[in-house]
Amino acid sequence: MTAPVSLSLFEARWLAEVVRRHEEHHGLLEDAAEPAAASAAAPAAVPDFEGRILCRAERLGARQGWRAAILAWRRRARTLLLVALALALVLGFGAAAGVLGDGSRPVNVVWTLGGLLGVHALSLLLWLAAMALQGRGGGRIRGGGSAGWVWLRLVAFFDRSRTAADLPLALGGLLGRGRLAGWGIGAASHALWLAALLGATGGVLLLLATRRYGFVWETTILPARSFVDLSAAVGALPALLGFPVPDAAMVTASGEAPLLDEAGRRAWAGWLVGAMVVYGVLPRLLLALCCAGLWRRGLGRLRLDLSRPGYARLRAVLMPGSARIGVSDPAPAVLPCPPRPASPAGHGAAAVAVAIELGDDLAWPPAVAEGAEAGAGGTRGRGAWEDGGRLDSREQRRAVLGRLAARPPARLLVAVDARQTPDRGTLGLVAELAACAVATRVWLCAGAHAPVGRTAQWRAGLGRIGLDAAALFEDAAGVRAWLETPEADDA
Known part of the structure; x- marks a missing residue:
């Protein structure tokens, strides 16, 4: 017989929020057939009020099916995240193949860099704006990034049962008072973007290693000097990590015709890969780690809002002023035997x-x-x-x-x-x-x-x-x- 899967402390608080929301709308779950069984068992388990609420919610959640629904949510979330990461990796590789082509035509370095990093840069700016404007209340999960939002909605979509209907609302009530929800969804969103950018960078490296590409830049109204400055500005940070940067002569030559000499092709290839790593992979990696760290730090500080009416009315039940302690010492092996008068007193009753x-x-x-x-x-x-x-x-x-x-x-x-x-x-x-x-x-x-x-x-x-x-x-x-x-x- 396998041991039951235990809930994490965060999931236990989530379950308590589910129980609270249900009881605020439908009344306490204990009834005459089961007179406060869950409430009576909680005080003996832990000394603090929140701990007793969690113990009570564990028992009631197991009875109502919410505990199993949260465990199923956890499994589904992990599975969908792994599938989404694999899909993002494949899509990133496909994007690289689509932008570079099969080598039969020259590669426009400006359009290639924009195609590989443009959507990433736009979504990153939107995420930063959303986190800056994120509210601090309301019981809704805001911010975090569109990719993380899609993942979270898919997790809820695949379980439309009545038992799981309150899980998203309870999760919002637990996380919606601060930025914790944004950090959690942001970590998932950045991880998905990181997988896509790793796939794209890997695709660029593989195609550059197996095909011969010529690199050009094209313009009608801009001077050649603007592309020399652009390539130098973009390549400044990658150059600190050792990536090559085309010099002014190579950039100028690439504007007249595809650069076909080996040194020029390697310089442009290194410049492109360096830009992918420095402006794509590294920011998403750092942001994913940062969001994951803030998420874990926030979970350590997360507590139930015990001022809510659903919790406040349980205080008298779970934290009584007095309690019957039962037998405080073991029974003696032999009880004292009573001494008896030797003869009845003359003035006593018969x-x-x-x-x-x-x-x-x-x-x-x-x-x-x-x-x-x-x-x-x-x-x-x-x-x-x-x-x-x-x-x-x-x-x-x-x-x-x-x-x-x-x-x-x-x-x-x-x-x-x-x-x-x-x-x-x-x-x-x-x-x-x-x-x-x-x-x-x-x-x-x-x-x-x-x-x-x-x-x-x-x-x-x-x-x-x-x-x-x-x-x-x-x-x-x-x-x-x-x-x-x-x-x-x-x-």
């Missing part, structure tokens, strides 16, 4: 019955005495027992413990709800109560409705505090006999 956290459907005090008369504070039958009341609050427990400690009874009945789990708190209270009586019994109320195995749990829990199986009652008859028989053996 029998007392108390209830610990009984369900609301269980009546108290219990009608366990046949033909009993209601007396003040208890029930009177053949024997006498006193109602100690329900012990549901801390104050009630303290009051009863104080009263029993002052007047220890001979017999103490503790009624518990058999449907509940015998936790340490309940067993500890039973132990404290048992320490105030000579004999203690525990009555499992509603035992017939208890889950399977719950009686065994109570029996084991009571055994850990020193109350054996004989101290456990499961029926009212046994309770009645024990409470109302003063001569009962309380050992």
Whole structure:
């Protein structure tokens, strides 16, 4: 079984934006059937608010299909970019072959250079203008270059499913507040232009190496000196890298007829290749690296806008002021066993019955005495027992413990709800109560409705505090006999 593909931090924030946009229009995704499952799981994972939002979005996105849509978008974007780079390389080579021709006619150096670098120069100027005028808001992706735009639109075009419909808008909401989108699309655009220029430069080199070309320049109204100055200006930077530049005599001779001598052809060929490298390949390479670096730097600084209403309303859920921490320490192997008075105090009650956290459907005090008369504070039958009341609050427990400690009874009945789990708190209270009586019994109320195995749990829990199986009652008859028989053996 293969491990699931993980999202990058940028893609996780993108997914959070998808979830936010959906919930702002359609309400929170959690419902009664799944009560805040994703929200409840998030706080345990990470401490900060944004991290909890990302954790929640990961769970909800996996359920709604958005996570898989983003992973598919990533695969599609990479595949289309590789295909576009290969196509740009081929088109660049084709452009070089079309401009130079098959060598049967002279090559006009001005038209050749303009044909190979003209569109590139125009698109570069447009990119610079777009980046200079790029806005800083609005939730739309602006700038970046036309080639990058086409690539991004193609990525979205090939998945028109309903799940992926919100992905471009969420991406715009995440990146549209600054220039980050422009840097990302610009990196892709410059990479495509770089591939095209590399293809064109490679095509020029290959054709110049395998065919014989003659170079000319032509004009009707311009003086020859203008082309001498032009060739010198264009070749100045390539000359710094070692590319040859035609001298004034070669330029002047090329205007009268195609320059056919070997030195002249090599000078013009080097001048052309140098111009391609310096004014085409190198600018696009540097800009692609610069945009990629700024893109990665921007991703490192990218954060969710937590002031948006869709995130702000989650703060109370994901960052609660208090939380239930559960069990903070392991249960001891042996619970403390209650000490018992050696003999009942002369002024204590013969029998007392108390209830610990009984369900609301269980009546108290219990009608366990046949033909009993209601007396003040208890029930009177053949024997006498006193109602100690329900012990549901801390104050009630303290009051009863104080009263029993002052007047220890001979017999103490503790009624518990058999449907509940015998936790340490309940067993500890039973132990404290048992320490105030000579004999203690525990009555499992509603035992017939208890889950399977719950009686065994109570029996084991009571055994850990020193109350054996004989101290456990499961029926009212046994309770009645024990409470109302003063001569009962309380050992």
